[in-house]
Amino acid sequence: MGNNKNKSDTRSSSSEMGGKHTQTDLGVKPSSTVFAKFEEGSSSSVSLAPRARNEADQQQHAVSLNVKEAPIVSSYNDKIRPLLDAVDKLRNLMVMEEGIQLPTIVVVGDQSSGKSSVLESLASISLPRGQGICTRVPLIMRLQHHSSSEPELSLEYNGKVERTDEGRVSEDIVKATDDIAGGGKGISNTPLTLLVKKNGVPDLTMVDLPGITRVPVHGQPENIYDQIKDMIMEYINPDQSIILNVLSATVDFTTCESIRMSQSVDKTGERTLAVVTKVDKAPEGLVEKVTGDDVNIGLGYVCVRNRIGEETYEEARAFSDQLFQTHPLLSKIDKSMVGVHVLAQKLVQIQATSIARSLPEIVKKIDDKLNICLSELNKLPKGLSSFAEAITAFMQIIGSSKESLSKILVRGEFDEYPEEKHKHGTARLVELLNQYSEELHECDGTDVASNFLMQEIRILGEAKRMSLPNFLPRSAFLVILQGKVKGISSIPIRFVEKIWDYIEDVMISVLMKHSENYSQLQLCAKRAGHNLIAKMKERSVKWMMEIVEMEKKTDYTCNPEYVTEWQKLMNNLGGFLHGVLEDEHKPPSFVVDDIGMVEVEVFRQYPRDLLSEAFDLKMRMIAYWKVVLRRLVDSMALHLQLSIANLVNKHMEMKIVTELMGPNNAGGIEKMLEESPSVALKREKLKKSINKLKESKEVVGKIMDGIITYGD
Numbered sequence: 001m002g003n004n005k006n007k008s009d010t011r012s013s014s015s016e017m018g019g020k021h022t023q024t025d026l027g028v029k030p031s032s033t034v035f036a037k038f039e040e041g042s043s044s045s046v047s048l049a050p051r052a053r054n055e056a057d058q059q060q061h062a063v064s065l066n067v068k069e070a071p072i073v074s075s076y077n078d079k080i081r082p083l084l085d086a087v088d089k090l091r092n093l094m095v096m097e098e099g100i101q102l103p104t105i106v107v108v109g110d111q112s113s114g115k116s117s118v119l120e121s122l123a124s125i126s127l128p129r130g131q132g133i134c135t136r137v138p139l140i141m142r143l144q145h146h147s148s149s150e151p152e153l154s155l156e157y158n159g160k161v162e163r164t165d166e167g168r169v170s171e172d173i174v175k176a177t178d179d180i181a182g183g184g185k186g187i188s189n190t191p192l193t194l195l196v197k198k199n200g201v202p203d204l205t206m207v208d209l210p211g212i213t214r215v216p217v218h219g220q221p222e223n224i225y226d227q228i229k230d231m232i233m234e235y236i237n238p239d240q241s242i243i244l245n246v247l248s249a250t251v252d253f254t255t256c257e258s259i260r261m262s263q264s265v266d267k268t269g270e271r272t273l274a275v276v277t278k279v280d281k282a283p284e285g286l287v288e289k290v291t292g293d294d295v296n297i298g299l300g301y302v303c304v305r306n307r308i309g310e311e312t313y314e315e316a317r318a319f320s321d322q323l324f325q326t327h328p329l330l331s332k333i334d335k336s337m338v339g340v341h342v343l344a345q346k347l348v349q350i351q352a353t354s355i356a357r358s359l360p361e362i363v364k365k366i367d368d369k370l371n372i373c374l375s376e377l378n379k380l381p382k383g384l385s386s387f388a389e390a391i392t393a394f395m396q397i398i399g400s401s402k403e404s405l406s407k408i409l410v411r412g413e414f415d416e417y418p419e420e421k422h423k424h425g426t427a428r429l430v431e432l433l434n435q436y437s438e439e440l441h442e443c444d445g446t447d448v449a450s451n452f453l454m455q456e457i458r459i460l461g462e463a464k465r466m467s468l469p470n471f472l473p474r475s476a477f478l479v480i481l482q483g484k485v486k487g488i489s490s491i492p493i494r495f496v497e498k499i500w501d502y503i504e505d506v507m508i509s510v511l512m513k514h515s516e517n518y519s520q521l522q523l524c525a526k527r528a529g530h531n532l533i534a535k536m537k538e539r540s541v542k543w544m545m546e547i548v549e550m551e552k553k554t555d556y557t558c559n560p561e562y563v564t565e566w567q568k569l570m571n572n573l574g575g576f577l578h579g580v581l582e583d584e585h586k587p588p589s590f591v592v593d594d595i596g597m598v599e600v601e602v603f604r605q606y607p608r609d610l611l612s613e614a615f616d617l618k619m620r621m622i623a624y625w626k627v628v629l630r631r632l633v634d635s636m637a638l639h640l641q642l643s644i645a646n647l648v649n650k651h652m653e654m655k656i657v658t659e660l661m662g663p664n665n666a667g668g669i670e671k672m673l674e675e676s677p678s679v680a681l682k683r684e685k686l687k688k689s690i691n692k693l694k695e696s697k698e699v700v701g702k703i704m705d706g707i708i709t710y711g712d
């Protein structure tokens with residue numbers, strides 16, 4: 001470790017990670033240790049293509065490739081492999097679905113910019129290449145160096161693993177893509193994993209994404225651009241993602257869509273590395289383009305010339321090396337910025353730093369998420385396993401529902417539903433009662449002055465009998481009273497229905513809330529609640545109809561206000577008779593106190609006695625009607641108060657028990673033992689997440705132990 005300090009110091013000042021991902025920045029001893037150790041190996045060149053190791057190649061590329069056998073590669077890779085394996089395992093466990101982001105190298109680029117060709121060059125295998133859209137699903141490419149000279153390739157998607165080989169891999173990727181995204185040109189979010197175990201490849205995991213295209217080709221959906229953009233944004237948005245932006249040398253970088261997208265999530269470019277492809281096609285001005293850095297690429301540029309057509313990798317590499325060494329323009333580009341091997345080295349370093357930096361945070365997030373899931377699982381209702389448990393749960397539900405209803409409908413305490421005004425029962429009941437009272441008052445008697453006394457004169461005419469003249473016939477009073485009661489009789493009935501609908505609403509929602517974990521009980525409580533309210537409503541309607549009937553039959557009150565009011569009104573009689581019969585001006589109308597403006601012309605044909613009797617009859621009715629209306633409202637309020645108290649304290653529990661135990665509900669309370677589907681689903685989901693997070697915890701736990709041991 002003697003020279004590690006110097007090495008890490010050098011790296012801290014390097015711009016390789018945008019000057020940000022320095023060892024000191026990692027701030028975590030274990031991960032920094034790994035990085036320092038890992039860098040020892042990084043000074044060696046990377047073996048990329050064992051197949052290139054024929055003599056001619058070795059001579060030709062001795063400088064650039066410096067092909068070495070496994071020791072250097074493995075000591076280089078051995079440090080990063082466990083970390084990368086751990087991250088790949090987490091990726092396989094789909095830990096991202098739990099909201100935990102993993103450090104990922106995401107390959108983006110405009111369509112046909114050469115993304116697949118770059119990946120091919122890194123892995124020395126053939127991938128589907130060509131013009132038009134090739135990559136249609138996220139292709140997770142896991143490159144792993146292994147000591148055997150026999151490469152092992154496999155494809156993993158939709159839960160299955162298929163072996164493949166170098167000769168077939170391109171074709172198999174196309175088949176798997178068709179399987180996932182259909183045979184057309186559409187794209188899919190379902191990832192396809194390609195595992196390449198091959199001697200000499202750098203240990204790297206990258207995700208290749210579909211190329212960005214503005215114009216849909218035949219067979220592609222109209223919104224293909226948005227679909228691809230959404231997919232790319234989802235992958236590059238997390239801070240943990242490293243963006244490998246593939247740019248074709250043939251285009252102006254500032255116009256590239258992929259640059260626009262990466263800049264939108266990584267403004268300073270501190271997590272963006274650019275690979276410039278097709279340098280052979282457009283060498284002019286390239287040096288200026290990559291040194292000018294008009295597009296803010298924080299992690300630097302690497303220029304490559306990929307395999308073209310049917311070239312072998314060896315040939316392609318030879319051409320590439322030659323190009324960067326001898327081409328009059330391309331040879332001017334700094335050697336630390338050219339070639340696939342430089343790209344591989346940079347990616348491995350960036351990946352290692354990124355993983356080491358992210359691991360402590362990942363461990364913490366896994367722990368946090370696990371704790372949240374465990375506590376949510378604990379909060380779920382315990383599954384009931386015996387009759388006794390079911391009875392206890394039932395009693396608790398009924399008890400708490402009764403208490404809630406008593407609070408909101410009887411006592412006026414709203415602490416359980418502070419924001420739900422609809423459930424502030426006592427206040428809403430008073431409001432409804434006030435509306436009822438207003439409706440009663442408005443229905444009759446708003447305009448006593450119009451047709452003043454006409455009804456009374458007519459009815460008195462019909463009530464004539466042989467008796468003393470100064471006795472007011474009671475029958476006349478009753479006839480008028482009955483007519484008036486009949487006129488308002490539908491209002492109390494409508495009100496009763498409305499008020500019980502409201503109570504039903506509140507009661508059912510409270511019952512549902514308290515029994516939310518037991519769907520069978522909910523069904524039964526709903527049924528019981530509905531039937532019970534129907535009965536209560538029926539009873540109230542019957543009672544109200546009786547009251548209305550009583551008001552029709554009898555004119556009685558002991559309320560002294562009636563007499564007081566009548567006497568007050570009768571004080572106007574003298575003035576009224578004078579205006580009608582004695583005033584020599586014979587006014588056609590005049591104001592009667594407490595009544596208003598009345599037409600009087602018509603009264604002049606009637607005798608004084610009749611007018612006086614009719615006036616008296618009217619005033620009695622006005623005074624008495626106030627008593628009747630007050631009685632209808634007061635008795636309604638008292639009736640409701642009693643009915644609601646009975647409902648909450650007596651009937652509700654009884655009705656639900658009867659419903660639950662009754663013949664219509666075979667299975668009775670045992671049915672409560674069945675868990676509601678939504679709770680079962682939630683429990684299942686939480687258990688799955690917990691298992692996944694526990695496994696993930698184990699994966700990172702092992703790796704952190706290793707790092708600590710290693711660091712110590």
Ligand SMILES: Nc1nc2c(ncn2[C@@H]2O[C@H](COP(=O)(O)OP(=O)(O)OP(=O)(O)O)[C@@H](O)[C@H]2O)c(=O)[nH]1
Nearest residue numbers: 111112113114115116117129130134135211278306
């Ligand atoms: N001359 C030359 N051609 C290249 C180079 N890199 C890629 N190409 C060619 O460019 C075309 C597109 O390359 P791909 O690798 O399929 O591009 P892609 O970005 O993966 O394409 P999509 O995934 O379909 O967007 C192919 O014909 C490649 O052979 C290069 O460095 N030089």
